[in-house]
Each structure stands twice: as C-alpha cells, then as structure tokens.
Amino acid sequence: xxxxxxxxxxxxxxxxxxxxxxxxxxxxxxxxxxxxxxxxxxxxxxxxxxxxxxxxxxxxxxxxxxxxxxxxxxxxxxxxxxxxxxxxxxxxxxxxxxxxxxxxxxxxxxxxxxxxxxxxxxxxxxxxxxxxxxxxxxxxxxxxxxxxxxxxxxxxxxxxxxxxxxxxxxxxxxxxxxxxxxxxxxxxxxxxxxxxxxxxxxxxxxxxxxxxxxxxxxxx
Numbered sequence: 001x002x003x004x005x006x007x008x009x010x011x012x013x014x015x016x017x018x019x020x021x022x023x024x025x026x027x028x029x030x031x032x033x034x035x036x037x038x039x040x041x042x043x044x045x046x047x048x049x050x051x052x053x054x055x056x057x058x059x060x061x062x063x064x065x066x067x068x069x070x071x072x073x074x075x076x077x078x079x080x081x082x083x084x085x086x087x088x089x090x091x092x093x094x095x096x097x098x099x100x101x102x103x104x105x106x107x108x109x110x111x112x113x114x115x116x117x118x119x120x121x122x123x124x125x126x127x128x129x130x131x132x133x134x135x136x137x138x139x140x141x142x143x144x145x146x147x148x149x150x151x152x153x154x155x156x157x158x159x160x161x162x163x164x165x166x167x168x169x170x171x172x173x174x175x176x177x178x179x180x181x182x183x184x185x186x187x188x189x190x191x192x193x194x195x196x197x198x199x200x201x202x203x204x205x206x207x208x209x210x211x212x213x214x215x216x217x218x219x220x
Contacts, residue, residue, distance in 0.1 A: 003033040008042025011054030022179030023097040128157040
C-alpha cells in the first residue's frame with residue numbers, strides 16, 4: 001500500500017493553491033508515495049512567507065511537522081534557504097514541484113541549482129507532453145484557447161515553453177491545462193535528451209546572421 005504524505009497549505013492565495021495543487025497532481029505520479037492536500041494535521045507544511053502572517057506561521061511550524069517548505073516571490077534574506085527548510089520561489093513551475101517532491105521523499109534535490117524558470121528536469125533532459133486523446137469538453141472550455149491547446153498537443157510532443165510560444169499563452173496556463181488533462185488520464189509524458197550540439201549549431205547560425213547584419217549596416 002502506498003504511503004500517504006499529507007500536505008497542508010498555509011497563507012496561500014486561491015490562485016497559488018490552485019497552481020500548486022494542479023502541478024502536484026500532474027507530477028506526483030512519479031513518486032513512490034501518494035500526496036494528499038489536507039486542511040488540518042498535515043505532515044508537510046507549504047507556507048507562503050510573503051506576509052507577516054505567513055512568516056509567523058512558518059516559524060511556529062518548525063518542529064511541529066516533518067518538513068516546512070516556504071514559497072515566496074521575494075529573494076530577501078527572510079526568504080532564502082536555511083538549515084531545516086526549503087524555499088521555492090514564485091511563480092511556481094514544474095521544476096519547483098519536482099524539488100518539493102524530492103524533499104518530501106527524503107533525498108537530495110538534483111534540481112536545487114537549476115533556474116526555476118527552466119522546463120528541463122535535468123541538465124541534459126527536457127520534459128515533453130502529448131495528448132493521447134482529447135479531454136472532455138468541460139476542460140477545453142475552461143481555457144481561452146482550449147481547442148488550439150488540444151490540437152497542438154495531439155499533433156506534437158511539446159515542452160511547456162514551446163507549447164506556450166506556439167499557442168500564444170503563458171507557461172502557467174499550459175501547466176494548468178496539462179494538470180486538468182491528467183485528471184482524465186489523457187496526457188502522456190516522457191523525458192527527452194537535450195542536444196547541446198544542436199544548440200551550439202543554432203548559436204553559430206545566429207552568430208553568422210548577426211555578423212552579416214553588422215556588415216550590411218556598416219558596423220565595425
């Protein structure tokens with residue numbers, strides 16, 4: 001029987017609660033335990049420390065729960081990691097939830113030093129998503145460009161940032177869309193190797209283009 005980890009959210013806005021819960025639902029299937037959002041008696045506390053109330057709650061919870069995870073949009077000394085806690089910076093992204101899950105699982109985070117805005121799950125891999133079938137109409141109607149999102153993910157395996165650019169929505173909207181689709185078991189994920197050679201080649205092409213432009217404009 002799977003171990004249940006009870007997560008309680010403190011001082012979080014409704015939007016942050018929705019994003020956190022949706023991303024947790026999307027990514028927690030990879031773990032050996034089950035995550036459950038609870039309203040009381042949680043084992044893990046996730047606290048928004050951007051308010052005095054949140055900071056006070058975080059301080060009071062140390063020693064009372066197994067793990068305190070702070071979230072913040074700030075990077076001040078009050079919101080940086082110290083012994084016994086973890087800080088995740090907003091806006092919340094998939095990589096942040098992976099860090100949270102690794103901490104809950106009790107193993108060192110392989111993503112601690114990665115840029116929080118990155119969609120890569122490691123230095124050499126990137127997470128790709130593809131719909132296996134169309135989600136229910138109710139899901140499609142929840143998003144301004146729901147039909148375009150479905151068409152894009154039905155036709156291609158896409159990373160979050162790539163899909164956001166293709167469809168013309170924010171990355172946060174893409175992640176919420178994928179989380180909703182996962183509720184109906186209609187999205188597949190896989191890790192793809194990230195080609196550094198390809199990026200180097202692309203960089204050389206851009207450099208060549210810039211050189212030609214400078215020459216055309218008479219720059220030295």
